[in-house]
Amino acid sequence: MREGEETPPRELPARGRAARRGPVVAVALLAGALLVVLLGRVSLVPGLDGVLGLETKDRSGPALLKSVQDMHRYEGAAGNFQIVVDLEKDARLLPDAIRGTRTLYVASGTVGAYVDLGAIGQDSVTVDEKRSSATLRLPHARLAEPSLDPEKSYAVSKQRGLLDRLGDLFSDNPADERAVHALAAQRIGEAARESDLTLRAEKNTTAMLEGMLRALGFERVTVTYV
Structure with missing residues (x-):
């Protein structure tokens, strides 16, 4: 080679080029996998489901009858309740932005009050x-046990820390609201116990029995609760 001439660039062997492309391919595959997970968990762009052609199909099987119970009670009253549940979970050593959740949930439900007529014996009627x-x-x-109405209950806001959001991405049941539902049912049950539902149920049950027995020819009907 003469002086002053530039040395032409040497081509890397095929094995060297493959070794350099290996990490790049791995990073691309990892990014693609995370993108698929994100698209499956959240809707990043409004109307994205329609663009991707996503459809909702109901493949549920038929409902199975597991047991039958005879009812011997008369529900004389029912109360409709609504409560705003504010449930917060914090980590002691971490800020809320890192670990912690707070859910604001509006719960609507009903509680029935009944009289157990199946407990009446021969000595109970004179x-x-x-x-x-x-x-x-x-x-x-x-x-009765509180019954939440899913059509009238909804989450107003959900605040989650970074670790909780990452956990939801790889969870089978992200943003689990069972704790919120349980707390809402508990609060509605407490409100029902403080109301006059049982008194109203006894009053309506008495009116029902008086009307039925008088239709059978009884002139005087007395109903007492013991």
Whole structure:
């Protein structure tokens, strides 16, 4: 080679080029996998589902009847309740921006009050000889379990730390709201116990039994709750 001439660039062997492309391909595959996960978990752009052609298909099987129970109670009243649940979970040593959740949830539900007529025995009903008067001794009304209405219940806001958001990406049930639902049902049940639902149920049950027995020919009907 003469002096002053530039040395032509040497081409890398095929094995060297493949070694350099290896990390790049790995990073591209990882980025693609994360993109698929993000697209599956959240809607980054409004109307993206329509552009991608995503459809909702119901492949659920038929409902199976597991058991049948005879009902021997009369529901004399039902109350409709609504409560705003503000549930916050914090980590002691981490700021909320890193670890912690706060959910503001509006819950609507109903609670029924009933009288258990199946508990009435022969000693609970007294009829005179002329069958003109009857006395019934019934148990006090009770409250049923609260039932949340999913169509009228909704989350107003959800605040999650960075670690919680990352956990939701790889979770089978992200942003689990079971704790919020349980707390809402508990608060609605407490409100029902403080109301006059049981008294109203006993009053309506008495009116129902009086009307039915008087239609059968009884002139005097007395209903007491013990």
